[in-house]
Amino acid sequence: MTMARTHYAAELNASHLGKTVFVAGWVDHRRDHGGLIFVDVRDRTGLVQIVAEPGNPGFLELDRVRSEYVVGIEGVVRKRPQGMVNPDLASGDVEVVPVAVTVYSTSKTPPFNLSEAETVDESLRLKYRYIDLRRPELTRNLILRNQSLMAIRQFFHRNGFLDIETPSLARSTPEGARDFLVPSRTRPGAFYALPQSPQIFKQLLMVGGLDRYYQIAKAFRDEDLRADRQFEFTQIDVEMSFVDRETILSLMEDMLRDLFLNVLQVELAPFVRMTWHEAMMQYGSDKPDLRAGRPLITLTQAAKGVSWPVLSQARHVVGVLLNDYKPSRKELDQWVAMARDDGAEGLVWLMHEDTGVRCSASKWLVPQDIQVILDAADSKPGDTLLILSGEDFAVYEIAGRLRLSLAKQQGRIESGWRFLWVTEFPLFEWSKEENRLASAHHPFTMPVLADLDRLDSDPLSVRSQAYDVVLNGTELASGSLRIYQPDIQQRIFSALGMSAKEAQNKFGFLLEAFQYGAPPHGGIAFGLDRLLMLMAGTESIRDVIAFPKTARGNDPLMDAPSEVSEHQLAEVHLSLRR
DSSP: OOOSOOOOGGGOOGGGTTOEEEEEEEEEEEEEETTEEEEEEEETTEEEEEEEOTTOTTHHHHHHOOTTOEEEEEEEEEEOOTTOOOTTSTTTTEEEEEEEEEEEEOOOOOSSOGGGGGGSOHHHHHHTHHHHTTSHHHHHHHHHHHHHHHHHHHHHHHTTOEEOOOOSSBOOOOSSSBOOEEEOSSSTTOEEEOOSOSHHHHHHHHHTTOOEEEEEEEEEOBOOOBTTBOSEEEEEEEEEESOOHHHHHHHHHHHHHHHIIIIIOOOOOOOEEEEHHHHHHHHSSSSOOTTSSSOOEEOHHHHTTSSOHHHHTOSEEEEEEETTOOOOHHHHHHHHHHHHHTTOSOOEEEEEETTEEEETTTTTOOHHHHHHHHHHHTOOTTOEEEEEEESSTHHHHHHHHHHHHHHHHTTOOOOSOOEEEEEOOBSEEEETTTTEEEESSOTTBOBOGGGGGGTTTOGGGOBBSEEEEEETTEEEEEEEEBOOOHHHHHHHHHHTTOOHHHHHHHHHHHHHHHTTTOOOEEEEEEEHHHHHHHHHTOSOGGGGSSSOOOTTSOBTTTTBSOOOOHHHHHHTTOOOOO
């Protein structure tokens, strides 16, 4: 009997009737119906049914197989009897009658049932990930990953990009998340760092004249984990020379269109564009979910004309309008508590009914005041308006989170793919932990040149030439035009409180490279795992990674991280402080 597979399970159909085929895989189910044995064989494509009756050459072997045994079946394809067709299977019109059966290996009872894996503790599934990967859901996700990578590589190849690998051992440049450090055996006391991104290397490639670079790159960040974050992750890393922002945005938009069309057969609508300030004012977030109903409504100017000081004297007044929704009193109380728990001083609600308006602040707002607010919000009978006010711009962020939470609670999240570009982020943010300015993106981001005169006097107002891609409320990619003039780069380092000596120590090789003719350049990096998570319709990037870590950063499969021997530590000149 041959051991060479001729067909995958899901490939078999009516066009193969009467043909001898060889399929191989794992036993998914075995059923004995009065001496007639049915075995479903599973491979990465799906299932095919094997049928044997007493006297069949493979009957005795099929009689002894159990779930997860590995088998090879040589047999003849025939049409399933009438009434036995399974429309849920790609091979559901046919079955295979064996002429020879080989049991390659047996299996212990698995630690969990594949059909019930979703109810099993994730750490157990990760410990036995090689079994978990047999589930059709995870198999489909990894096939989706493969198809997506192929489409992405083909797009960049067609557009003149070079796939160039950058080092995985580099210098520590702790300007973002924590580095993963690797001690050096040959230089006692010195360390490499695993790259948080190939940022500096790809800029050096631009100086080297390799003007269109991309890489499907591994990156490492020692930061707290969550559903969309792992210690090690994969980036679609891109850099280009002699381009403006519009060229980058347009090309990356084309890449995403090409990806969704080729892999999901979805045609994407034009991407929305807005500045960071517009996103914060309209959605209270720099990664807004456009599917969650109407944007926020700024009511500050309208509120100045009302008689209640809480609104009229507030620096910011913002509204969340729920179209055609009448909440219960219990819901309203929950929303007030939700807003307060999130840091709001309070929440005012107005229910616009056909017979009038009910308002939680009717003791302080006269009917004329209420009408002014309703008109400013363009509220119609049947709508409910929620109002927050405060002195801090954070009131917009609270309102934005409230808008999104209520849309989820009420099932108002629209279906589909809503992409947008967010541009002109602040160049700096204030780090409370370090009590100093920090780069909002990274220190190589080009500022908006018109704002450079405020770099010393009002640095937090300086905009950057940075941009993000957002999909359905998830940030997929960040990028920017880069600084390529040494004098501007030094000014940014100075604004960050970095002395010339410190800048030279950390980034001297980059600053020196810029003195040998650096082209204008810019780029972007996509979080591939996050993108695939959304494309696969799952809630965690662990579902689109073959061997992920747990939420605590552990690897139950290999029991990592693990201790190492004293000899290994001595080789890299380290000892542990117990």
